[in-house]
Amino acid sequence: MKRLILLFILTLFGMSRVVAQDNNPSQTTDLKAYVDSLSTKLNTLQHDYDYLYCSHEINRLQFELKDLMHDVNFDSNAILIKCFLGRYDSDLYSIYRSGYNSQVDLYDAFKESVEGVQRAVRLRILSSNFTQNEIDVLMNGCETLDRCLSALQSALDYCELVLGMYRDLK
Incomplete structure (x- = not known):
């Protein structure tokens, strides 16, 4: 984006030197039309970039949130199966609890990211x-x-509930 702006400025500078060297009125109006055309194209490119950036960030976060939710649901189902089998293992519980805690930390990080992206989109x-x-x-x-x-x-709350059920098996 900075390259486009720099190219635009250099183009304007170069064209202003051409205008200064040649005072032909028809060339001056052609040059103004050309500069206006470049300005319009630059505005269009900026608009397209802003829209694509916003939609990309929204879609990226949606994908990552859904991916984490699937992981949480998978872990919940695995713990629930262990509950139904009635086999408690303290080491396995520690692993499940640690995984749950890291998923909660990821949730908190994603929550901040979502708020930041929403602010950026509104701006x-x-x-x-x-x-x-x-x-x-x-x-x-x-x-x-x-x-x-x-x-x-909700998925994290359910996982915590299932973890509690598993812990109560001991």
């Missing part, structure tokens, strides 16, 4: 000229992130 919405459709898509993505966090919290 980009305010500073860019997104269409109403693009704004709706991005805001729906932010709401989906909230629902993913809520589902992950």
